[in-house]
Amino acid sequence: MLALNYYLFNEMRFSGNLVDYYDPRNSYLNEVLERRTGIPITLSILYLEVGQTSRPQPKRHFLPGTSSSSSPSKRGQLVLDPFTGGEAQSEADLRQRPGAGSAPGKAEQAQLDPYLEPATPRQIIARVLRNLKNIYTQTGKLEQALAVMHRMLP
Numbered sequence: 697m698l699a700l701n702y703y704l705f706n707e708m709r710f711s712g713n714l715v716d717y718y719d720p721r722n723s724y725l726n727e728v729l730e731r732r733t734g735i736p737i738t739l740s741i742l743y744l745e746v747g748q749t750s751r752p753q754p755k756r757h758f759l760p761g762t763s764s765s766s767s768p769s770k771r772g773q774l775v776l777d778p779f780t781g782g783e784a785q786s787e788a789d790l791r792q793r794p795g796a797g798s799a800p801g802k803a804e805q806a807q808l809d810p811y812l813e814p815a816t817p818r819q820i821i822a823r824v825l826r827n828l829k830n831i832y833t834q835t836g837k838l839e840q841a842l843a844v845m846h847r848m849l850p
Contacts, residue, residue, distance in 0.1 A: 697747075697782075700743070700782070701776075704742070704782065710732050710734070712739065718835075720828055720831050722738060723735065735779065736779040737820065743776070743778045773812055775790060790808055822848065825848045828840075
C-alpha cells in the first residue's frame with residue numbers, strides 16, 4: 697500500500713480536487729487521468745485498478761479498503777482516503793465522516809459496518825452517474841443531467 701500511495705500521490709501527483717470539487721470533469725476517468733485530480737470515487741477507482749487488491753467502500757466520501765490486521769474496524773479492514781493522498785483512516789476518522797450515521801456528539805455510537813461493505817462495479821458506476829446528475833442539475837445544465845439519467849436506466 698505504501699508503494700502504491702507513493703507512486704500515485706507523489707510520483708504521478710494525483711490529488712483530490714480541493715479547488716473545484718463539483719467540476720463534472722472530476723467524474724470522468726479520462727479527465728482525472730489527464731488532469732491528475734478528481735473526487736473520492738474516481739480516485740478510488742484509479743487506486744483500485746492500479747492496485748488491484750483493494751475493495752471500494754461506498755457512501756458519502758468514497759474510500760478504498762482492504763483486509764488488514766491493523767485496522768479501524770472489527771472485521772480487519774484498512775480504509776484509505778485517496779482524496780487526501782491515500783491516508784489511512786482510523787475508526788474515529790470514519791465515525792466523524794458525514795453520512796456515517798453520526799449525529800453531533802454521538803460519533804462514538806455510529807455503526808460503521810454498513811459503510812464498509814464492498815461496492816460492486818454496478819454500484820460504483822451508479823454512484824458516479826448520480827454524482828454527475830446532481831452536479832448538472834444543481835448548475836442548471838439540464839440537458840447534460842438528462843443525458844446522464846438516460847445512462848442510469850437499466
